[in-house]
Every structure is written in structure tokens, then in C-alpha cells.
Amino acid sequence: MVKVIASSLRKGHVVEQDNNLHVVLTAENVHPGKGNSVTNVTMRRMSDGVKVIGRWRTVEMVEKADVDEREYQFLYHDAEGYHFMDPASYEQIAVSEDIVGDQGSFLTDGMLVYLKTFEGVAIAIELPARVTLEIVETEPVVKGQTASSSFKPATLNNGVKTMVPPHIGVGTRVVVMTEDASYVERAKD
Template sequence: MVKVIASSLRKGNVVEQDGNLHVILTAENVHPGKGNSVTNVTMRRISDGVKVIGRWRTVEMVEKADVDDREYDYLYSDGEGHHFMEPESYEQITVSDDIIGDQKAYLTDGMKVHLMTHEGIALSMELPQRMTFEIVETEPVVKGQTASSSYKPAVLNNGLRVMVPPHIDAGTRIVILTEDNSYVERAKD
């Protein structure tokens, strides 16, 4: 275990607290007008999946667990979970829905993801920041409709709904940010 300053904690880090390992879901440094700065953290206890809230002074030292962060290829999903393979050793690992969460909509055969593991158990998954999808359904643009919002809803080929500019039509390939499902640009391919 390595000790790190609390203000350096980020989403996806694994910390040890009270003898249990926790994956950080959100981390926020708060600087009140009066008093010491604090780091507020929402964590998920790995052993039972319970969400826990932690609060440390930003200068406090926190035990960060030794985790293995490697790139894996996504293979398939079944009743047991989501199956990934480490491309160099061909070692396979099964990850539960609890770890994947709402990110499973992004999983496509053969895609590369980063899995953080501790003693062979998957703790968290990190997708590529940007991914390209095709729009399968969107509302037609109505001329003179500039008084309303400048974005319209669209459905992607993986089932996700995103907001896109009015000039984007069905069949267009777009790039989105995976962290918040936001439109970035048209795909250049």
C-alpha cells in the first residue's frame, strides 16, 4: 500500500479504509471560506458493493491500494457476466454488472478497455474517452425552428440517446464523450 495525499484522489482509484478496499466513484476538493480544505469522496466497498462517503482534510494521507491497470479486449457477455481477455497472456477475466454499470451500452466485440484488478478481481473499468457511433434515428429539422434549443435528440446504433446539432441526420457517424454521452463532432472516417 502506498500513502498519498487526499487531494490527489481521483475517480477509479482504490483506497483502503478500515481494512476494506474501496473504489472511488467521485472525488471533490472543497475550499470553504473559513476552515480547512477537505476532500469529499463517494466510494463503493468492493467486498459487498455498498456505497460509502469519505471525508478527509486535503493534506491527510490516505492508503492507496496496489492495483494492476492493464488493457483487455472485450469478448462477450452472458449470464455469468462480461468476459475480457488480456491480449499478451490470453488470460480471461469475468466482470460483473456491478462493476460495468451503465457502461455496458458501449461494449462492442474486440474493443479495448482498461481494467483495474486487485489479486485477480476486477475493481473498475475505464472506456476510451471518445467513441464513434452511427445515428439510427433522429427528428427531422424544421426550417425556422431557431427559437427552440439548438440540439435535438438522436438514438445511436448501441441504443443510447444523445443530443446532437440540428444538421446531423440518421446514418451520420458521430464521436461522443463516453463519460457524459455528449456530442463532440462528426466522425472523420
């Protein structure tokens, strides 16, 4: 365990509070006009999965556990969860649905991701910031329409819905952000 300042807490960090280990889900530093700045943290208790709210002054010291962060390769998904392999040791690890969450729809065979583990148990996953996917359903392209500030709904080949410019049609490969499925650009391949 290492003591760190509360304002430095981020998603995926593991902290000790009340003799229990907690995984940080969200951390927000609040600076009110009057009074002390505080750090509001939503955490999941590792022992039973219960969500807990933590609140510290930003200058308080918090016990942070040492977390192993390594690159893993996605293999497959089944009833046990999502399965990943360490490319260096070929060791496999299963990650539960609640840790992967909505990000599971962006996982593709062989994709390299960063897994944070604590004592051999996966606690957080970090996908690449952008992925390239294909549009499978959208409104037809209107001739003469150019990229303007308007967007239309589209469904990607992983089932996720996004908004794309009007000149993008079915079969077009696009780059989207994994964080919120927002359109970035047309794929260059």
C-alpha cells in the first residue's frame, strides 16, 4: 500500500477504506467558491461488489494498493465471461461481465487491451481509444448532400448505434471512439 493524495485518484485505482479494498469507478474533484476542495469517488467494494461513495478533501492522503497493469489479447466470450491471454506468458484470465460492461461490444478477436489486475483478479479494462467498424444500417445517401453539421443515426456491425454525417452510407468503414461510440472519421483503409 502506498499513500497518495486524494485528488490524484482515477478510474481503476484500488484504495483501502475501512479495512476493505475498493476499485475506483469514477473520481471527480470539486472546487466550490467557498470552503475546501473535495474529491468525490464512486467505488466498488471488491469483497462483495457493493458500490460505495467516498469523499475526501483533495489534500488528504489515501491508501492506494499496487495494481498490475498489462497488455492482454482478447480471445472469446462465453457464459463465464470474457477471456483474455497474456501474449508474453500465454496465461489466460477470465473477466466478468460487470467489469467489462458496455465496452464488450467493441471487443474483437485478437484485440489488444490493457487489463488492471490485483492479486490475479481483473478489476478494470482499458480498450484502445478508437476502433474501426462498418456501417450496416443507416438512411440512404442523398445525392448532392455534403458533410454539414447535421448527423443521421447509423448501426455499426457490432450492434452499437452512433450518429454519422449524411454522406456516409451502408458498407462504409468508420472510426468511432470506444468511450461513447461517437463518430470520428471515415476509415482510411
